[in-house]
Amino acid sequence: xxxxxxxxxxxxxxxxxxxxxxxxxxxxxxxxxxxxxxxxxxxxxxxxxxxxxxxxxxxxxxxxxxxxxxxxxxxxxxxxxxxxxxxxxxxxxxxxxxxxxxxxxxxxxxxxxxxxxxxxxxxxxxxxxxxxxxxxxxxxxxxxxxxxxxxxxxxxxxxxxxxxxxxxxxxxxxxxxxxxxxxxxxxxxxxxxxxxxxxxxxxxxxxxxxxxxxxxxxxxxxxxxxxxxxxxxxxxxxxxxxxxxxxxxxxxxxxxxxxxxxxxxxxxxxxxxxxxxxxxxxxxxxxxxxxxxxxxxxxxxxxxxxxxxxxxxxxxxxxxxxxxxxxxxxxxxxxxxxxxxxxxxxxxxxxxxxxxxxxxxxxxxxxxxxxxxxxxxxxxxxxxxxxxxxxxxxxxxxxxxxxxxxxxxxxxxxxxxxx
Numbered sequence: 001x002x003x004x005x006x007x008x009x010x011x012x013x014x015x016x017x018x019x020x021x022x023x024x025x026x027x028x029x030x031x032x033x034x035x036x037x038x039x040x041x042x043x044x045x046x047x048x049x050x051x052x053x054x055x056x057x058x059x060x061x062x063x064x065x066x067x068x069x070x071x072x073x074x075x076x077x078x079x080x081x082x083x084x085x086x087x088x089x090x091x092x093x094x095x096x097x098x099x100x101x102x103x104x105x106x107x108x109x110x111x112x113x114x115x116x117x118x119x120x121x122x123x124x125x126x127x128x129x130x131x132x133x134x135x136x137x138x139x140x141x142x143x144x145x146x147x148x149x150x151x152x153x154x155x156x157x158x159x160x161x162x163x164x165x166x167x168x169x170x171x172x173x174x175x176x177x178x179x180x181x182x183x184x185x186x187x188x189x190x191x192x193x194x195x196x197x198x199x200x201x202x203x204x205x206x207x208x209x210x211x212x213x214x215x216x217x218x219x220x221x222x223x224x225x226x227x228x229x230x231x232x233x234x235x236x237x238x239x240x241x242x243x244x245x246x247x248x249x250x251x252x253x254x255x256x257x258x259x260x261x262x263x264x265x266x267x268x269x270x271x272x273x274x275x276x277x278x279x280x281x282x283x284x285x286x287x288x289x290x291x292x293x294x295x296x297x298x299x300x301x302x303x304x305x306x307x308x309x310x311x312x313x314x315x316x317x318x319x320x321x322x323x324x325x326x327x328x329x330x331x332x333x334x335x336x337x338x339x340x341x342x343x344x345x346x347x348x349x350x351x352x353x354x355x356x357x358x359x360x361x362x363x364x365x366x367x368x369x370x371x372x373x374x375x376x377x378x379x380x381x382x383x384x385x386x387x388x389x390x391x392x393x394x395x396x397x398x399x400x401x402x403x404x405x406x407x408x409x410x411x412x413x414x415x416x417x418x419x
Contacts, residue, residue: 005056009049013329016042020317020325036317043316091115153246154348156253156265156403161302161346162372170211170377170400177205177406209375209402212261214248216241216397223391234395238382241397245380253374253403254350265306265372266351266362268405272412278359278419281311283318283326286364289414290341293367297410302370304344308353311363315340359419367411375402 019039023032096112108116155161165173180202188194219237226233256264272292275281290298297303307315318326330338337344343366352361377400385394405411 005049005053009046009053012042012046012049016046023317039317040313043313153243154250154254154350155306155346156348156350157246157249157374157401159374161369162253162265162374162403163370165209165373165375167211167375167377172211173209173375175207175209175373175404175406177207178202179205179407179409181409207373207404207406209373209404211375211377211400212252212402213398213400214245214252215399216244218385218394218396220389220392220394223393226393234384234393237395238384238397241382241395242380245397245399249399249401250348251350253401254348256403258404262401262403263405264403265365265369265405265411266413268372268408269362269365269367269411269413270408271415272366273414275414275416278417281314281318281363281414281416283320285414286315286318286326286341287320289364289366289412290343292412294409297368297371297407300368300370303368304346304366305340306346306348306351306365306369307363308349308351309347310353311351312345312347359416362413362415364414365411366414369411371407371410372403372405375404377401 016039019035019042023035027035091109091111091114093115096108096115099112100108100116167173183200183202219241221233221237252262252264254264255266256262257267258264273285273288275285312327316325316327320326326341328339330336339345346369351365352363380397380399382395382397385396388394
């Protein structure tokens with residue numbers, strides 16, 4: 001199954017490229033819209049196949065572990081005390097049945113024929129479908145896994161994207177700053193005294209990282225539910241609350257306004273470029289965004305783009321003046337990620353999207369994200385109270401963090417034109 005899915009994934013990539021390649025400069029608008037819609041549909045199927053492949057691999061691994069466990073527990077074929085109706089003189093029924101199906105019946109041994117004869121067809125009048133005919137004896141079963149809806153919430157709490165500072169306490173942290181980039185030296189005239197009027201003195205600044213707290217509120221569940229549920233409710237609820245904390249952290253570190261909360265990366269970034277359209281961006285504008293950031297900030301492992309997933313869909317279709325796609329698909333087998341104009345990118349759905357959001361929206365960031373500092377006070381806390389709600393139980397989560405862009409020149413944004 002996994003091989004078939006991998007083949008399907010490869011075909012979808014090829015079809016998506018073919019759809020975009022058909023769009024030329026002289027392609028009429030209706031045909032262009034049709035091809036773009038086809039591309040989006042194919043890429044949606046591509047994303048689904050990716051999920052199916054991951055699910056198949058997890059299932060295969062689980063089945064392998066289950067088979068191994070059953071193999072360790074299966075009695076030895078020669079153990080006469082372990083044999084039942086499925087086994088005669090060391091011959092298992094399933095082995096004899098497989099041999100009968102796959103080969104000539106003449107090849108069956110006497111023992112294999114004997115074990116096959118132990119199973120006779122049964123015709124039952126009692127049914128599970130009718131309650132009074134036996135249905136009352138059939139219990140209602142619940143699958144031992146739960147379908148949990150998912151929502152990706154972004155990269156801002158990831159130390160691989162930003163610069164992480166973990167402290168045990170929440171005391172304010174002051175970070176000194178200095179911007180001397182506008183100052184230069186001057187020409188010196190022989191035998192002339194150096195100027196000493198303070199006009200070239202270095203000016204220092206300061207950023208502050210505090211510790212803002214967020215909570216999930218209490219979730220209360222009954223003693224009966226805790227005892228009767230097939231799931232460990234404390235573990236399940238704890239996992240869900242952990243994801244809630246992750247979502248609020250990413251949201252605040254992205255769009256927090258800096259007043260009694262973090263100064264989010266979008267809020268703190270400086271203007272790079274304004275698009276010519278209120279509902280679209282162009283390839284040239286992305287290149288302009290890159291070059292709006294000084295080249296001193298355009299090298300390093302954490303330099304790249306950040307935008308919404310809806311914006312990524314738009315960017316997948318953009319080409320440069322020579323017809324080459326700006327977005328380059330990564331290599332799944334080699335583990336190479338996708339890239340935009342040669343830079344990595346991060347999907348953060350807390351960033352405004354285009355064209356879903358109206359004019360004057362910051363839809364893309366570019367720069368060195370290592371200049372954004374995320375201060376974490378310890379780790380997120382999930383607590384369970386039993387005495388307070390006895391005999392029921394309650395669970396809640398807490399998190400403390402702050403974020404600030406140390407150098408506003410390091411990260412700039414592209415904003416859509418005001419209508």
